[in-house]
Amino acid sequence: MRLRLDLGYDGSDFHGWAKQPELRTVHGVLDEALAVALRLPEPPGLTVAGRTDAGVHARGQVVHSDVPQTAWVENGERLLYRLTGLLPLDVRVRQVEPAPAGFDARFSATSRRYVYRLCDDPVGVDPIRRSDVVWSRRQLDVDAMNDAAAALLGEHDFASFCRWREGASTVRTLRAFGWQRTNEGTIEATVVADAFCHNMVRSIVGACVAVGESRRPPAWVGDVLREVERSSAVLVMPPHGLTLEEVTYPPDDELAERAQAARRFRG
Amino acid sequence: MRLRLDLGYDGSDFHGWAKQPELRTVHGVLDEALAVALRLPEPPGLTVAGRTDAGVHARGQVVHSDVPQTAWVENGERLLYRLTGLLPLDVRVRQVEPAPAGFDARFSATSRRYVYRLCDDPVGVDPIRRSDVVWSRRQLDVDAMNDAAAALLGEHDFASFCRWREGASTVRTLRAFGWQRTNEGTIEATVVADAFCHNMVRSIVGACVAVGESRRPPAWVGDVLREVERSSAVLVMPPHGLTLEEVTYPPDDELAERAQAARRFRG
Secondary structure (H helix, E strand, C coil): CEEEEEEEECHHHCCCCCCCCCCCCHHHHHHHHHHHHCCCCCCCCCEECCCCCCCCEEEEEEEEEECCHHHHHHHHHHHHHHHHHHCCCCEEEEEEEECCCCCCCCCCCCEEEEEEEEECCCCCCCHHHCCCCEECCCCCCHHHHHHHHHCCCEEEECHHHCCCCCCCCCEEEEEEEEEEECCCCCEEEEEEECCCCCCHHHHHHHHHHHHHCCCCCCHHHHHHHHHCCCCCCCCCCCHHHEEEEEEECCCHHHHHHHHHHHHHHHC | CEEEEEEEECHHHCCCCCCCCCCCCHHHHHHHHHHHHCCCCCCCCCEECCCCCCCCEEEEEEEEEECCHHHHHHHHHHHHHHHHHHCCCCEEEEEEEECCCCCCCCCCCCEEEEEEEEECCCCCCCHHHCCCCEECCCCCCHHHHHHHHHCCCEEEECHHHCCCCCCCCCEEEEEEEEEEECCCCCEEEEEEECCCCCCHHHHHHHHHHHHHCCCCCCHHHHHHHHHCCCCCCCCCCCHHHEEEEEEECCCHHHHHHHHHHHHHHHC
């Protein structure tokens, strides 16, 4: 049977999501904890909504795991409580429940929302926030960054901003991309799309930062998009400013259909 | 001549404020950086508004330092820029300026504002906030905590909540002490007083938490206060939930008078 887990993590001390031998990854730590909590001989395996790179954080990550029905029946109610005790404090599972029919954490998702956090104070980032806010030593022009971001909205081939992968489409629909100064002294980009290619959020943020620092005019970002080819002029921003905040899913009766369509489309 | 420095730090990797041989302290790190930035043969020495314990953070800490006039004249304009480069990212000096006549970072201050942050979610603290938010495994009754806190407002002898020190008064004026749930899922206490004795904030917070967990009735906190003697029933809360947010000073023409009065009173 399939379980849905909702979780958050501080990416600082992880080598990203994906399991790697000998390295501490969120997948590895969570999969092991799940095996212990469910008394399974082997980690059950996990499928994640947003595979995050080393150093990237999450608040609203979603995962599914297929486990023996008996393990759930025998341990279900205690599972969340046990994971709370077993997991290190830099990963927290917030909810565990049987997934509805047709649910796939990755392919059923209709959107992912990321936030990228910067601070352009010349004396640096509030020390308590330095693990999830990136310091920009130059002043940023947020209006210009919003002008630049607007050119990327909608359905486009984002190949200019992605690491190329054989047989995978780089067409995505960017639903929201906007910058604002917060009253905490940070500058935040909110980025929402159906899905993202590898490096895409950190690349489109980097392109806007080049505009915000006046190294490029706002129209340049749209020009890069239209080249439809990975651009070496675009800086990939550091991972620790990025947090996966939310993943959304359609109503239960559309989960299977959505998963099928996304699998077909993204290859 | 006297300089005023405004700074913040993440207390996690410091053994508190006060200089100690062989240990990394905020005083030690800042004093060394100031010597390098001002080309002084020795660290100039620092006086701090709120001496924080190991693990306690600060956003609005204030310090003064007496330095040779020539050092300021020769380096003044570049001082903040140099400190920004010299200091590690867990300490940030936000401003440096010549202090007005009569200014004493410690004794001229009219109030200190601290915030203590808790989270009573049964699954734990948002991993990204775990260095400045303390996890309470029990649900907290914020209304009861506010009832308890109200009994401490005003001028009292806070000996029940302080570590005793020969010849020092434990009379303080608590101007504000209130609890609230934030929309970030934390519970915050804001505490303002003219000054605090050692351990006082973490002790009065601990007393309220005992009430919030229903281990004590709200009236108990007032009872402890009236005992005027260090109580072993009061739990001193962990340091990492505590942040010094702000120190306030009177108008420039009252600085010297205020310093004299506070020095006389607090001994």
